[in-house]
Amino acid sequence: MRSRKKDIIQFFVWMRNGIAFCTSWFLVLILVYNYICGNQTISTVNLTKMVFLVIGGVFVFNLFFTHLLITKLTFIKRLTGFMIAISIYESFWFYYLDFFSAEGVITQWIVFVAIILALYLICIVIYQNYSKRQGELYTQALQKYQEKRSKEHEK
Secondary structure, three states, rough: OOHHHHHHHHHHHHHHHHHHHHHEEEEEEEEHHHHHHOOOOHHHHHHHHHHHHHHHHHHHHHHHHHOOOOOOHHHHHHHHHHHHHHHHHHHHHHHOOOOOOOOOOHHHHHHHHHHHHHHHHHHHHHHHHHHHHHHHHHHHHOOOOOHHHHHHOOO
């Protein structure tokens, strides 16, 4: 029961932190975009949509990467499921926010899929390199331990 309580606390902490982080970054991006385009206002409706977009995205992330609901998947399987789910979620929002228009939809989809696949592959490469380094550190620590134990048995 203790582990379940920790998972619930972690889920809500990640929700709070993720919403704060993503909202801040989206707000900065909107401010930069508006400054470049000469827009002087940000509508309340658009800010509200942004907040709901962020809350949903952080929720999807937490579903896959906390151990609250999905407990026995490897990182790669979690990442793959997350990338599929967040892509569908983002597609819905891109249509709702009119980022995808009737003209040039195929080009937009190609760019969208290319970005998703590139980010997915970058994540896998980073994970593989990290796992390799951690494996080497673990092996070195195990060898040192075995060496120490064999010296103790020789005495």
